[in-house]
Amino acid sequence: MARKHELFMNKKPSTIIELLDQIEKAAKNDKEQVSLNEILDTVGHRSFGPLLLLAGLVTLAPIIGDIPGVPAIMGVFVLLAAGQLLLREQHIWLPRWLLEQSIHKDKIFRGIQWMRKPARFLDRWLRTRLTLFIQGTAVYIIAVVCICIAAVMPAMEVIPFSANVAGAALTAFGLSLITKDGLMALIAFIFSAGTFGLALYHFI
Numbered sequence: 001m002a003r004k005h006e007l008f009m010n011k012k013p014s015t016i017i018e019l020l021d022q023i024e025k026a027a028k029n030d031k032e033q034v035s036l037n038e039i040l041d042t043v044g045h046r047s048f049g050p051l052l053l054l055a056g057l058v059t060l061a062p063i064i065g066d067i068p069g070v071p072a073i074m075g076v077f078v079l080l081a082a083g084q085l086l087l088r089e090q091h092i093w094l095p096r097w098l099l100e101q102s103i104h105k106d107k108i109f110r111g112i113q114w115m116r117k118p119a120r121f122l123d124r125w126l127r128t129r130l131t132l133f134i135q136g137t138a139v140y141i142i143a144v145v146c147i148c149i150a151a152v153m154p155a156m157e158v159i160p161f162s163a164n165v166a167g168a169a170l171t172a173f174g175l176s177l178i179t180k181d182g183l184m185a186l187i188a189f190i191f192s193a194g195t196f197g198l199a200l201y202h203f204i
Helices: 016-027 036-043 048-060 070-086 105-125 137-158 162-179 182-203
Strands: 003-006 033-035 091-094 102-104
Touching: 016 036, 016 048, 016 105, 033 036, 033 105, 036 048, 048 070, 048 105, 048 137, 048 162, 070 091, 070 137, 070 162, 102 105, 137 162, 137 182, 162 182
Parallel strands: none
Antiparallel strands: 003 091, 033 102
């Protein structure tokens, strides 16, 4: 049986550091593997921004994102979340097989440690500005772009560094929605163009 998660009720976490702390909390258990469902239960899985940020950070971190299969799994995750946002669903549906996907906790801890320094810098730099690019119709444009990124992520398993660029785009989109920073959304569109450029260069 699949599960449904509320999509728009909770705006936390509000920073990258908060999200990293929550992922780390989910990994602090007695099991060697940490599932996506356990992470979502800790993060909150209730708004589009944090979900994008989670998918982006998982894909961006070299220690985690370079694990075979992770970019494809995160692609499906983003595809479902963004697609249901476009359909104006109030809950996000995730299949059980996706929720049960897991990563060894040591890789999660190492990935979080790698991310903390750039996370602190970004958290200080982000602020509310250029909100035209993260409100109303702009949110649905972001969702469409994220769907396009998600669609090519499985192919990025064989393109060096492309998954990390896709992760940077998703991370930037997630941050822009969480902090209402339109400038970060514009940066995310640039990373998105880089993602598609790498894919086209490799396959055409």
